[in-house]
Amino acid sequence: MENSGSLFAAFLNSHDDEKWQAVIDTLLPVIHEVDRRATQIWLSFYPLALLRALQEADDVLALIQKLRLKGSYLLVEQIDASHHFLYGHRYWAAVKEAVTAFALSAAAPKSLELAAQIQDVADAVAKKIQVDATLLTGITAVAFMTLQQVGIEEFQAASGEIHISKKVASKTPEQVLRQRAHDPGQGFFGFLHANLKHYKITFNENVEDACFPLISTQHLTTGAATDKRDYHTQDPRCIVGEGPIPVECRSAACGTCWVGILGGNANVSRVADLEYHRIKEFGYLDSEERKPVIRLACMTQAEGPVSIVIPPWNGVFGKYLRLHKEQQARSAYGKD
Ligand code: FES
Structure with missing residues (x-):
């Protein structure tokens, strides 16, 4: 039993x-x-x-x-x-x-x-x-x-x-939400050129200094690459000197740089056709939304503070899983 x-x-x-x-x-x-x-x-x-x-x-x-x-x-x-x-x-x-x-x-x-x-x-x-x-x-x-x-x-x-x-x-949850939306102003990244508008991108809300500056029109991965701290030791997918977001192609071809948009979604660029199709192809998300929860950081720009989550892995499995499912459905049908 x-x-x-x-x-x-x-x-x-x-x-x-x-x-x-x-x-x-x-x-x-x-x-x-x-x-x-x-x-x-x-x-x-x-x-x-x-x-x-x-x-x-x-x-x-x-x-x-x-x-x-x-x-x-x-x-x-x-x-x-x-x-x-x-x-x-x-x-x-x-x-x-x-x-x-x-x-x-x-x-x-x-x-x-x-x-x-x-x-x-x-x-x-x-x-x-x-x-x-x-x-x-x-x-x-x-x-x-x-x-x-x-x-x-x-x-x-x-x-x-x-x-x-x-x-x-x-x-409190209210404090977390306030911090996600908070724009610390130009002084926060005082080492940057004062004439360029830059925004705070947080990549781990649980760690105080887990953030990097992003200049208007830059992609998230470009901003991340200005952070020269060591991330390779914690996550071997991170390239030394390229910041906390793992990258390979920087052109929506490899799927390495996927991230979740936790806060500041209104501040990120809309998904263009290439990114939209690739996210599905990689298998990360199947959504018709143009501002979905999952993005490719090498294709995403921001015009305000954003809080992201970096997953601890990446892969290319969308097509495989779709074919696998179709095959299973065919064999189940064949058994009936
Ligand atoms: S780095 Fe390859 S898809 Fe973004």
């Missing part, structure tokens, strides 16, 4: 990326503004279909090479850390504990809808730790998806530690 954990795993596994997108769309209105884009970005950073393709591959190393996967693309390597850019990350220990208990519970859930189950767990945690539920819904959805990708044993075994300092953790 199946236990409750495996029944819940089977239920979770009935959700693919499209169903997850529908779940997040349902939840978005009840996710606090501070985490609305962050939750959508996180979902794009960790696509389920890619994990499934790797799990089903006869020769996984060959597939990794074929899809040009670089960096940390597996959630199992970063169960506690992948969501560091969500405000709700600070409540991770409580959320992880509640999601684990929910997954292992023998009690029947109140609803058979995943969105409703996520909301119920978020509400229960909110009541327990006395925090507004809107701050917990995004991180609870992330916890459910993480559980689906890594399995209950790995999920439960993760320490639950958070990856932000006490100072960052003490900020």
Whole structure:
């Protein structure tokens, strides 16, 4: 007889990326503004279909090479850390504990809808730790998806530690939102030419000096390259002297420079046709929006402060996953 954990795993596994997108769309209105884009970005950073393709591959190393996967693309390597850019990350220990208990519970859930189950767990945690539920819904959805990708044993075994300092953790959501929109003025980057308009691009909201200046009309990767600090040691994809955003081609051809736009979306340029098609081709996002949550930094300009998130990996897998899905549909059809 199946236990409750495996029944819940089977239920979770009935959700693919499209169903997850529908779940997040349902939840978005009840996710606090501070985490609305962050939750959508996180979902794009960790696509389920890619994990499934790797799990089903006869020769996984060959597939990794074929899809040009670089960096940390597996959630199992970063169960506690992948969501560091969500405000709700600070409540991770409580959320992880509640999601684990929910997954292992023998009690029947109140609803058979995943969105409703996520909301119920978020509400229960909110009541327990006395925090507004809107701050917990995004991180609870992330916890459910993480559980689906890594399995209950790995999920439960993760320490639950958070990856932000006490100072960052003490900020209110309003403070975070204010800082995202804040233009520090020309004096902030006093070493730059005073006559040129420049903007602050933040690439890690949890680290005080994780920002670089961007001159009007420059692309994000050009601005990032003015930051000569060492990023290669933390992320080997970063080229020494080229700043915190990994780059290769600088022409929308390789997919290395994808980023999430966390704040200041009104300040970034619209997606031109080339970038729009490439984002889909790489597999990062399938959206008709011209100001989507995922951008190629080498194609994106800004006219104001922007806060970005740099994913810890990159690849080119959109076409492969599409063909893989079509092939699976054909074989399923052939079996009927
Ligand atoms: S650096 Fe290659 S796509 Fe941007």
